């Protein structure tokens with residue numbers, strides 16, 4: 355059936371569609387709404403019930419250039435007419451991929467000069483594990499608490515942000531050790547510090563507040579990691595440390611500037627591969643090409659960097675960028691995949707990178723991120739917001755308790771995203787604590803951020819009541 359008639363049919367029989375969805379789709383996929391997506395443009399999504407939604411989720415940080423950007427659509431159409439699938443084992447490369455290599459070399463950290471392409475973040479993570487193990491001839495992988503690296507068996511074993519991502523699926527991939535990640539808001543050392551609370555407060559991450567660059571650390575997570583290397587995972591058996599520079603699903607935890615340099619130093623000392631997972635924080639999301647460039651006080655370069663999501667505006671595409679020698683140790687044929695590096699995906703990525711550059715989206719991410727954070731900060735007097743974190747258009751808000759403490763009522767974040775849904779704004783929760791995250795398209799306009807802030811304020815009012823803080827202090 356042609357697209358138009360199918361849309362009309364689904365619209366006409368919307369309840370029937372709902373029944374078919376309930377009956378035939380996997381019930382194990384969590385859904386945050388009952389809407390059936392019909393079409394989308396820019397920052398707005400239209401559903402079959404005739405509603406228009408402001409999109410502050412962008413497909414979980416995927417539609418970097420906005421929905422259906424005309425240049426991205428044109429690139430897909432042109433490439434589809436020319437060559438859809440040039441399989442990577444059959445050809446040395448394809449024209450779109452050759453173009454993409456040139457593009458990527460200009461934006462990845464300079465020491466990363468080799469690439470491997472896949473179709474999803476999880477698949478790229480699994481391949482990074484293979485590369486690190488084969489390269490070092492070691493087995494263990496150290497990951498961090500609150501991390502999310504994906505749902506395939508390798509990536510799932512490195513995922514600790516919520517138990518439900520892995521529960522029931524054991525045995526998991528072995529030889530994984532979990533280390534603590536800085537979560538300064540809930541850090542016990544900070545809480546015990548005489549100036550702890552006044553020093554931290556809500557963490558605005560934009561100029562002129564910008565305390566991140568000045569933020570010191572108790573160094574607890576790095577100390578723990580050093581003990582892990584003495585007690586649980588000998589350096590000579592540790593292949594890699596894998597880290598998200600800003601935790602994505604885990605709640606946009608943003609480490610102090612000393613953290614990533616400390617990881618780099620430990621890896622250098624012991625010949626351990628440093629894998630930086632930029633699946634959610636990469637491709638201009640934070641206002642720089644890569645999130646790690648934003649949160650490390652000094653230049654830190656990974657040995658392997660993983661990218662996906664925003665790289666191709668929603669077309670499934672992912673990859674690894676590595677140091678030149680990283681693939682030494684991998685026998686011919688040990689990596690591959692039917693669909694990886696296909697022309698349609700590469701052409702979409704090329705168009706996406708063109709749009710990001712030509713429309714100055716790094717700057718837009720910084721400016722609109724700042725507008726968003728400043729707007730949220732204005733709400734902190736009225737509502738129990740205890741943290742605003744992230745960078746650029748990767749911004750999360752954590753809620754505390756009605757008593758002014760750090761523990762929110764369970765379900766508050768979901769209640770806020772539900773309230774947003776009622777007001778036609780798509781918003782996501784993040785992490786095991788009570789946080790929501792904003793991940794709009796990087797093309798989002800000033801007016802759209804203002805609209806999102808206004809809706810967000812209404813949602814907080816609905817969930818917490820008009821004068822929550824006044825009531826708490828009375």
Ligand SMILES: Cc1ncc(COP(=O)(O)O)c(C=O)c1O
Nearest residue numbers: 474475476502503504602633634
């Ligand atoms: C940091 C990070 N790594 C890996 C993944 C897995 O990516 P995918 O869902 O494309 O498999 C995600 C997905 O959210 C992610 O945020």
